[in-house]
Amino acid sequence: MMMKTKTIFAWKDRESAVAQAAETLQNGGLVVFPTETVYGLGANAFDADAVRHIFEAKGRPQDNPLIVHIADMERLADVAAEVSETARRLMKAFWPGPISIIVKKSARIPDAVSAGLETVAVRMPGNDLARAIIARAGIPVAAPSANTSGKPSPTLARHAYEDLCGKVPLIIDGGPCRVGVESTVVDATGEVPVILRPGDITPEMIREAAGGVRVHHGVMSEAQKDEVCASPGMKYKHYAPKANVTIFTGDKKEVAKCIHFRYYSDSMQGRKAVVLCLDECAGLYPGCELLTLGAGAKDAEAALFRTLREIDEQGFDAAYFHAQEEKMGLAVMNRIIRAAGHRIVAAGEEKE
Numbered sequence: 001m002m003m004k005t006k007t008i009f010a011w012k013d014r015e016s017a018v019a020q021a022a023e024t025l026q027n028g029g030l031v032v033f034p035t036e037t038v039y040g041l042g043a044n045a046f047d048a049d050a051v052r053h054i055f056e057a058k059g060r061p062q063d064n065p066l067i068v069h070i071a072d073m074e075r076l077a078d079v080a081a082e083v084s085e086t087a088r089r090l091m092k093a094f095w096p097g098p099i100s101i102i103v104k105k106s107a108r109i110p111d112a113v114s115a116g117l118e119t120v121a122v123r124m125p126g127n128d129l130a131r132a133i134i135a136r137a138g139i140p141v142a143a144p145s146a147n148t149s150g151k152p153s154p155t156l157a158r159h160a161y162e163d164l165c166g167k168v169p170l171i172i173d174g175g176p177c178r179v180g181v182e183s184t185v186v187d188a189t190g191e192v193p194v195i196l197r198p199g200d201i202t203p204e205m206i207r208e209a210a211g212g213v214r215v216h217h218g219v220m221s222e223a224q225k226d227e228v229c230a231s232p233g234m235k236y237k238h239y240a241p242k243a244n245v246t247i248f249t250g251d252k253k254e255v256a257k258c259i260h261f262r263y264y265s266d267s268m269q270g271r272k273a274v275v276l277c278l279d280e281c282a283g284l285y286p287g288c289e290l291l292t293l294g295a296g297a298k299d300a301e302a303a304l305f306r307t308l309r310e311i312d313e314q315g316f317d318a319a320y321f322h323a324q325e326e327k328m329g330l331a332v333m334n335r336i337i338r339a340a341g342h343r344i345v346a347a348g349e350e351k352e
């Protein structure tokens with residue numbers, strides 16, 4: 001069913017953005033709203049029908065659970081039946097902020113939200129506008145990223161509009177998202193927190209707050225198709241542009257050599273290629289089409305999804321990603337590995 005999609009610019013009229021978003025959520029409607037990570041597609045987390053519309057609008061598989069967003073600690077009990085000591089420590093250290101914490105779910109949260117799991121991921125977003133909307137609505141808000149399933153997450157309202165126009169009644173434009181990659185997802189039901197999806201809150205930060213940390217093995221490798229997933233989101237190909245993305249790792253100069261070779265053979269065959277790298281490597285690619293990701297991990301997080309969309313907007317057939325794992329960080333590497341469909345070339349060892 002197609003509907004008219006209205007956009008409100010929050011910087012022009014914040015009060016009506018908050019009021020109309022809250023009212024739409026209360027009435028069982030969907031609202032695209034900004035958070036500090038990426039734009040979310042929200043619905044009343046208590047309303048199974050509203051939540052089902054999220055899955056329809058995104059084309060999202062039913063077995064992938066949603067994150068529930070709250071605006072203040074007083075409402076945590078609406079969502080969680082049990083909050084471990086580990087979870088409490090993480091909430092105290094990082095909320096409001098870009099981390100989703102998995103706890104035992106309350107009976108008020110329908111199976112449509114948790115995809116039948118006994119747990120639920122809860123997040124208190126760091127973005128003021130997001131919290132104002134949730135607080136005004138007076139209900140917890142279930143919200144995945146506001147993209148079509150399989151596309152890069154939206155870091156601008158325009159991205160969400162491109163994916164969801166005609167499928168949602170309201171988009172709140174709050175400008176670009178500060179962080180740019182989705183929240184860190186942590187299972188805090190046990191004693192040691194387990195990172196299921198890396199984000200801006202790093203393993204080191206979590207270790208410091210909780211006294212320990214594990215990174216789930218699925219974070220940097222492909223989950224087996226029939227493996228029972230700790231985080232169902234891990235098994236889907238994600239963030240993929242239409243262009244083929246290939247990652248190159250290894251010594252800078254070797255990487256540049258490999259990429260130049262591929263780039264040259266592409267142009268001989270009439271294929272349009274582009275190189276993605278940090279600023280410090282831009283000089284290695286004279287004469288090449290280039291999309292730079294900034295100086296380090298924070299910049300690369302903020303730029304990554306927008307850049308993946310630009311690859312398609314500019315009609316490139318191939319994208320070569322010059323990886324610098326140490327400098328780019330776990331969150332960026334995790335997203336690009338999925339975007340590349342796990343095509344990784346160790347430079348110097350390329351066999352063809």
Ligand code: TXA
Nearest residue numbers: 037039040065066119120121144145182183231232233
């Ligand atoms: O930054 C974010 O987290 C954004 C903004 C809108 O808050 N939301 C977001 O939601 O990225 P989504 O649905 O795109 O990703 C949620 C991830 C999925 O990988 C899902 O499998 C995992 O969290 N997840 C949610 N609930 C879970 C649970 N109970 N157990 C394990 N994984 C869970």
Ligand code: MG
Nearest residue numbers: 144145153182
């Ligand atoms: Mg998502």
